[in-house]
Amino acid sequence: xxxxxxxxxxxxxxxxxxxxxxxxxxxxxxxxxxxxxxxxxxxxxxxxxxxxxxxxxxxxxxxxxxxxxxxxxxxxxxxxxxxxxxxxxxxxxxxxxxxxxxxxxxxxxxxxxxxxxxxxxxxxxxxxxxxxxxxxxxxxxxxxxxxxxxxxxxxxxxxxxxxxxxxxxxxxxxxxxxxxxxxxxxxxxxxxxxxxxxxxxxxxxxxxxxxxxxxxxxxxxxxxxxxxxxxxxxxxxxxxxxxxxxxxxxxxxxxxxxxxxxxxxxxxxxxxxxxxxxxxxxxxxxxxxxxxxxxxxxxxxxxxxxxxxxxxxxxxxxxxxxxxxxxxxxxxxxxxxxxxxxxxxxxxxxxxxxxxxxxxxxxxxxxxxxxxxxxxxxxxxxxxxxxxxxxxxxxxxxxxxxxxxxxxxxxxxxxxxxxxxxxxxxxxxxxxxxxxxxxxxxxxxxxxxxxxxxxxxxxxxxxxxxxxxxxxxxxxxxxxxxxxxxxxxxxxxxxxxxxxxxxxxxxx
Amino acid sequence: xxxxxxxxxxxxxxxxxxxxxxxxxxxxxxxxxxxxxxxxxxxxxxxxxxxxxxxxxxxxxxxxxxxxxxxxxxxxxxxxxxxxxxxxxxxxxxxxxxxxxxxxxxxxxxxxxxxxxxxxxxxxxxxxxxxxxxxxxxxxxxxxxxxxxxxxxxxxxxxxxxxxxxxxxxxxxxxxxxxxxxxxxxxxxxxxxxxxxxxxxxxxxxxxxxxxxxxxxxxxxxxxxxxxxxxxxxxxxxxxxxxxxxxxxxxxxxxxxxxxxxxxxxxxxxxxxxxxxxxxxxxxxxxxxxxxxxxxxxxxxxxxxxxxxxxxxxxxxxxxxxxxxxxxxxxxxxxxxxxxxxxxxxxxxxxxxxxxxxxxxxxxxxx
Numbered sequence: 001x002x003x004x005x006x007x008x009x010x011x012x013x014x015x016x017x018x019x020x021x022x023x024x025x026x027x028x029x030x031x032x033x034x035x036x037x038x039x040x041x042x043x044x045x046x047x048x049x050x051x052x053x054x055x056x057x058x059x060x061x062x063x064x065x066x067x068x069x070x071x072x073x074x075x076x077x078x079x080x081x082x083x084x085x086x087x088x089x090x091x092x093x094x095x096x097x098x099x100x101x102x103x104x105x106x107x108x109x110x111x112x113x114x115x116x117x118x119x120x121x122x123x124x125x126x127x128x129x130x131x132x133x134x135x136x137x138x139x140x141x142x143x144x145x146x147x148x149x150x151x152x153x154x155x156x157x158x159x160x161x162x163x164x165x166x167x168x169x170x171x172x173x174x175x176x177x178x179x180x181x182x183x184x185x186x187x188x189x190x191x192x193x194x195x196x197x198x199x200x201x202x203x204x205x206x207x208x209x210x211x212x213x214x215x216x217x218x219x220x221x222x223x224x225x226x227x228x229x230x231x232x233x234x235x236x237x238x239x240x241x242x243x244x245x246x247x248x249x250x251x252x253x254x255x256x257x258x259x260x261x262x263x264x265x266x267x268x269x270x271x272x273x274x275x276x277x278x279x280x281x282x283x284x285x286x287x288x289x290x291x292x293x294x295x296x297x298x299x300x301x302x303x304x305x306x307x308x309x310x311x312x313x314x315x316x317x318x319x320x321x322x323x324x325x326x327x328x329x330x331x332x333x334x335x336x337x338x339x340x341x342x343x344x345x346x347x348x349x350x351x352x353x354x355x356x357x358x359x360x361x362x363x364x365x366x367x368x369x370x371x372x373x374x375x376x377x378x379x380x381x382x383x384x385x386x387x388x389x390x391x392x393x394x395x396x397x398x399x400x401x402x403x404x405x406x407x408x409x410x411x412x413x414x415x416x417x418x419x420x421x422x423x424x425x426x427x428x429x430x431x432x433x434x435x436x437x438x439x440x441x442x443x444x445x446x447x448x449x450x451x452x453x454x455x456x457x458x459x460x461x462x463x464x465x466x467x468x469x470x471x472x473x474x475x476x477x478x479x480x481x482x483x484x485x486x487x488x489x490x491x492x493x494x495x496x497x498x499x500x501x502x503x504x505x506x507x508x
Numbered sequence: 509x510x511x512x513x514x515x516x517x518x519x520x521x522x523x524x525x526x527x528x529x530x531x532x533x534x535x536x537x538x539x540x541x542x543x544x545x546x547x548x549x550x551x552x553x554x555x556x557x558x559x560x561x562x563x564x565x566x567x568x569x570x571x572x573x574x575x576x577x578x579x580x581x582x583x584x585x586x587x588x589x590x591x592x593x594x595x596x597x598x599x600x601x602x603x604x605x606x607x608x609x610x611x612x613x614x615x616x617x618x619x620x621x622x623x624x625x626x627x628x629x630x631x632x633x634x635x636x637x638x639x640x641x642x643x644x645x646x647x648x649x650x651x652x653x654x655x656x657x658x659x660x661x662x663x664x665x666x667x668x669x670x671x672x673x674x675x676x677x678x679x680x681x682x683x684x685x686x687x688x689x690x691x692x693x694x695x696x697x698x699x700x701x702x703x704x705x706x707x708x709x710x711x712x713x714x715x716x717x718x719x720x721x722x723x724x725x726x727x728x729x730x731x732x733x734x735x736x737x738x739x740x741x742x743x744x745x746x747x748x749x750x751x752x753x754x755x756x757x758x759x760x761x762x763x764x765x766x767x768x769x770x771x772x773x774x775x776x777x778x779x780x781x782x783x784x785x786x787x788x789x790x791x792x793x794x795x796x797x798x799x800x801x802x803x804x805x806x807x808x809x810x811x812x813x814x815x816x817x818x819x820x821x822x823x824x825x826x827x828x829x830x831x832x833x834x835x836x837x838x839x840x841x842x843x844x845x846x847x848x849x850x851x852x853x854x855x856x857x858x859x860x861x862x863x864x865x866x867x868x869x870x871x872x873x874x875x
Contacts, residue, residue: 308751331754341752348748355745363742364753372735379733 003066005030005162005193006051011060013046020046021057022217028162028210030065033184033194035204035225038214038237039438044197047214048164051195052084053077064162083155084164089147093140097133098122101154121157129156129190130183144293145176149183162193169203173293174466174499181207199439201230202467213237238440246471246490247450254474255284257317258427258458259305259339264314266300274300275311275482282427282458287449289473289490290462293502297482298462299344302431305460306341307331319426335364340420344431344462346409350416353405357395358386360404361419393418394444410441417448428452431462446472466495480504515865525805525812525853527860529819532848539844545837550830557829558822564829566697566711572814572821573713573778574599574792576720578799579806579813580727581772585652586808587731588764589744594641594656595772596796597663598634602773604667605633607685607780607787611675614689622691627719627777634773635766637663642765646758652765660796668789675787685787694781714782716774720817723771724810730767740764772796801846804854820846 006028013021021043028034036044049055051062053071062069064080071077074084091100098115101122108114119135126132131149139147148168155163165184169177184207188194196208204211205225213221213236221236259282266275275297282288292298303309305316307329316323318337323329334341343349351360362371362382370385372378386400395407395414404412413433420428433449434442449472453459463469469476469490476493478486478501486501515524537547558568578595585592592598609629613622641655668683675685694714701708731737743750743760750757779791802820806812827842852859 306752307754331752335754343752345748348746349752350749352742352746352749355742359738363749366735366738366753372738375735377733377735377738 003030004028004063005065006195007063007066008047008051009061009063011047011050011062012058013043013050013055014058015046019217021050024060024214024217024219026212026219026222028193028195030161030193031188031191032209033188033196033207035196035198035208035211036214037198037201037204037211037233039199039440042214042237042438043217044214045166046217048084048166048195048197051077052082052164078158078160081159081161082164083158083160083162085148085151085155085166085168087167087170089151091139091147091150093138095139096135097137097139097142097146097150098135100139100150101135101157105158118157122153125153125156130186131156143176144171145173145179148172148176148180152183152187156187156192160192162195163187164195164197166197167199168196169198169200171294171464173503174495175503177203201233204233205230215239234439238438254286255456258282258284258319259460260317261305262315264301264304264311264316266304266309266311273482275304278314278482278484280460280477280484282460284426284456284458285453286474287453287459287461287472289469289476290460290479291466291469291476291498291502292462292464292479294464296479296502298479299431300482301479302341302344302429302460302462305329306339306343306429307334331364332367335423338423338426340423340425340428342413342416342420342428342430342433344435346412346416346436351404351412353403355404356401357390357404357407357415358383358400361386361389361400361415363419365419365423389418389422390415392422393448408438409436410438413437413445414441417445421448421452424455425452425457427458427460429460429462432464433461434463434465434468466498469498470495478502515861516868519864519868520861521807524857524861524864525807527864528853528857529849531860532845532852535852536845536848540837540841543836543841545834550834550837550841553830553833554823554826556826557833558826561709563709563711564825566709566713567825568818568821569717570712570714570778570783570821571824572817573717573720573782574775574795575798575802575817575820576724576814577774577778578772578795579802579817580723580799580810581768582799582803583806583808583810583813584727584731584740584771585764585768586803587737587744588740588760589747590642590645590761590764590768591653592638592656592765592768592772593653593800594638594659594769594796595799596792596794597656597660598637598769598772599775599792599796600660600663600667601637601769602630602634603776603780603791604670604787605773606630606776607688610688610692610781611685611787614692617691619691619693623694623781626692626781627774630773630776630780631770632773633776635770638765638769638772639762642762645765646761652761667787671787671789683789688781688785692781693785694777696782712783714778716778716782719774719777721814723774724814727771728810736763772799798846801850801854804850804857819849823849 004027008024008026011021011024024047038044046055050057053073053076062071069080098119102114102118106114107117122135131153133146133150133153168180172180184194198204208225210224211233212219213233215237262279264275264278265273267273278301290298300309304311308331310328311325313325316329318329318339321337347353352363366372371382383400390398393414395411395418407415433445449459461469461472470493473490476488476490476498477484478498480502481504540547540550557564559565578599581595582592606626606629609626613625637659641652641659644650644655645652671683671685676683677686694716696714698708698710700715731741739755740760740763742753743755743757747757775792775795780787784791798820802813802816806816823842823846827839830837830842831839
């Protein structure tokens, strides 16, 4: 093929006051994997939306396979051979895999003929690319990795020569990630051009030939992967050096037992048992990492331990207090007993998005004497307290009146941490502390969690990022299908071993 | 995918509602012109009827009083994430409570003791009428929109049954109760000011207007100054976050709907104790539904609700004048104008926002 597959020249895109893309120029050689990395809000997704026709650029030119083009909507992008796999899959759960691929690409008015034709094409495609999916299965029953392969098939069968993948490994186990990468490498070898948007630098180093680093809407760095390192890319991404690896632990060692749960069992509304006889202990001055692929019961476990849900069986000891399924812990009592909770879902749980920052900064603690007296909120004192918290935890912008929803993911998370950590909890439950958080804030959050451990808090860290668990935890529990399937001190953990346990493989 | 940048706060609070009102008036003006009338003349008559004379102002504010109560009722429920369509029924029950206590104790108690009891009874009846759908919503998941609508019908039939079979004095043909004793009459503003030596023409405007203002202030304090209000709003804005904070959404649903019903129930003070002085049919006259429009237009804020209630009061009063003065202009035309205002200020409140944002951005760029 002659010339680059994609050439973007001087792309500018503005949303209100935000310059999401500022004079972005990008060239992707045909048949290569090109990485685009950057913090949240760096403009990667906007750039890809421009290429895929979701947004029209304010200015700039797009060339596809050497031809200047105008891409006004995704249909035109598809017609030009551009396909996109979104981070959140665009599949209909109740349809079969085949029907999902067929949707919108029916070649014949009679469905069975269209299906037969599509099946033949898919079989050929699956054979040549190695993307295997059970076509008759209902999408709801497919594992996440299969759904992603289905999304890629969907794009390829529509003639995609250029494939955009947005954070494709966010929901995959290490094994699934590896098999995805094998497929992507083969696709590239067969001539497909792949644009990989990610914040995982390790993946860029493994898979990509070239990489573009974006920061604050601009391209700040563009290089061949062979000429760079993950550390250099991280520095380029945030404009300074960061340390996210494991650190020698400070402070006192492991102390007394703070929380003990025994035989927790929980059934969902449909009567399906989602947690099976689950037991765990948290000691003062340690971080226990709970690893697992999202959706294996970690969220439910956090909600049980924080009192948001009641189990069907099991007991809990928190400090000197004992609870059982009939008399379970309540969130308010949990806070009074010094148990703080940074929930996984910032948007739906940790903050009231419509509330001003100072209102969200007291959520769950509005009973405290500092927050209210005789039923009246002490609004002035709360505003001041929130301003001090935002100063101490570096929440930007420092505007207590700004709606919680207007902060970036990292700053929202800092606001939540500020609220929960400032009460010097005895036990901290923290779920996905750095999801959707940019690298600079990740470093800050890790520091805060380590400082809390050093101060003698017992921490339970739930994360689907193995790197995060390995960087922070002292002891690692692995969860699969509602059970804890393994426990290791962190020194005896390898990514591969944990990954196998996360996938439910028995490990000797 | 992304919406345009939000409007500045002042523009959203003031400019946009005024713009919407202007669009509604323009749309109504077109219809008025189409039926062969002069929009300018109609508007002039409407404004004069509503605000041109002290008597007109009295009527405007009398209508507005009921709309403040029902508008506040909708707003309190709204802040808890509930859409209370049952203001009409709760107001009927409120009038019933007010009237029954007035009939029962009217001959026994002096006004200073009786009137607060009547207000309390009205609020309690409205509260109880809202509590049933609230309980069903909280504990059985029956949608409050559906149940409150049905409770409106039940309330109006209940009223008919009580009037016809129980409260109608023997020998009377009209479905009305006996008249309330004088101690159960809430003084009109005309009487109250007269006692202070101030001249004010007779109109139905009565002291419940002050109660409405007090209720607006109380709702503001409740929602934004108390812990109860904080919890109520957090459930409305994010049930998941409320659950995380240990706030019981069921309790908040009950609480919000009961306060909402009590506010709607106070309509009885305006209509029964203030004006009609007896129980009869149709005394709410759609104020419960107008309250929804008032709350929408007033952005569910007590201050906005008071302003919107005055606007709708003016439409009612001025509209009646227009129907009387302008030949060939029926009351239905006024209903149409109200419809346009609800449409442009409520349902389509943000349609003009992107355009306005673009116009505002033309101004010198900031910092």
